Amino acid sequence: MLKGFTHARLSCGCRLSFREGVEGSPVTVVLERKAPGCPHTFHVESLPLFDHREALRPSTRLGPPEAGEFEEEG
Numbered sequence: 001m002l003k004g005f006t007h008a009r010l011s012c013g014c015r016l017s018f019r020e021g022v023e024g025s026p027v028t029v030v031l032e033r034k035a036p037g038c039p040h041t042f043h044v045e046s047l048p049l050f051d052h053r054e055a056l057r058p059s060t061r062l063g064p065p066e067a068g069e070f071e072e073e074g
């Protein structure tokens with residue numbers, strides 16, 4: 001899910017860290033280091049940021065099998 005990268009830098013200078021998330025939120029994005037010149041008040045060091053684009057996308061994970069779909073015959 002993380003595709004091999006674990007960090008990113010935002011245009012404001014903040015450094016992000018990607019971690020494995022929980023069911024329904026595959027990746028947790030944590031603001032690892034707040035940039036001194038960052039103008040965003042919602043960028044708080046060491047707190048998680050949530051990627052809302054991820055949430056708007058349909059899930060690419062396999063869900064639980066639908067009832068009956070994988071039942072074996074007799």
Ligand SMILES: [Zn+2]
Binds near residue numbers: 012013014038040043
């Ligand atoms: Zn920032």
